[in-house]
């Protein structure tokens with residue numbers, strides 16, 4: 001690994017002023033489970049000059065409910081989120097998503113902030129020693145288009161890049177209508193990712209960090225569920241994951257939220273499925289039609305058609321579990 005500077009920030013302001021000082025050439029480190037590997041493998045097109053450690057900022061790992069809103073510090077560990085009874089009871093999809101992320105060791109180090117800010121998973125992008133000058137590194141080609149694309153997007157590209165967002169917690173946060181508070185602003189989780197700049201993995205500026213995740217208390221009638229398909233159950237990124245939230249009045253669906261991930265550059269809200277089930281009873285026939293509508297716009301690459309069936313099955317499982 002090449003040399004870089006390392007700073008322990010003591011406050012959010014200090015972290016921000018260091019990020020400003022390095023003018024885009026410093027990166028934030030929280031648990032380090034993702035970014036250390038990227039440094040070791042020399043994945044960045046332009047090697048960062050410094051790491052700004054935010055783990056040294058006190059009181060950023062809280063999980064608490066205030067005024068019927070769940071507030072989670074960006075340094076809250078995935079393992080703590082997975083087992084927090086408030087979250088397992090009321091914000092179930094988030095607890096399940098955290099529980100199925102990576103392995104126990106990584107969940108004991110990995111934070112929720114790092115989980116939503118992690119870079120895309122694509123073996124061309126992540127290939128050691130920056131071997132492929134792909135679109136995410138300022139190049140012109142997506143090597144997955146004609147290459148090995150079994151884990152890539154089924155909903156098209158972003159500026160020609162076919163890599164997917166691998167976060168397990170992001171779709172759960174989206175269906176729970178979370179907001180992300182940053183050092184500059186408050187952003188709807190549904191708007192946290194973007195499609196304009198393939199060199200960026202969220203809307204965050206280079207001198208901006210996540211400082212809190214806020215989730216409004218769901219209605220007592222709402223249920224949420226997360227499911228994940230991965231090759232290895234004990235530790236693996238999602239091939240596809242899905243979170244759903246349904247609120248019923250009697251047998252009728254009043255509100256439905258469905259979000260897939262690992263199928264596109266950003267988490268993919270299945271709007272057509274949501275709209276179809278609203279106002280209907282959540283029976284199997286309704287859900288079958290909804291899943292077909294949700295995947296209507298999917299367009300498989302040469303090696304990933306299987307992801308369409310998996311997506312359908314996960315939407316069905318999560319919706320029916322919310323009955």
Ligand SMILES: Cc1cc2nc3c(=O)[nH]c(=O)nc-3n(C[C@H](O)[C@H](O)[C@H](O)COP(=O)(O)OP(=O)(O)OC[C@H]3O[C@@H](n4cnc5c(N)ncnc54)[C@H](O)[C@@H]3O)c2cc1C
Nearest residue numbers: 030031032033034035102110111113114115117168210236
């Ligand atoms: C073997 C392995 C398996 C994994 N499996 C999964 C999986 O199944 N599902 C999954 O979702 N992830 C998985 N991960 C990815 C990752 O480790 C976890 O998502 C973890 O939550 C990242 O958190 P961290 O605190 O370690 O992030 P770090 O590695 O510290 O940072 C990750 C990224 O987020 C940025 N960042 C961190 N905190 C902030 C903040 N507060 N504000 C702004 N930017 C920030 C960093 O700059 C960096 O770009 C896996 C990783 C490994 C190594």
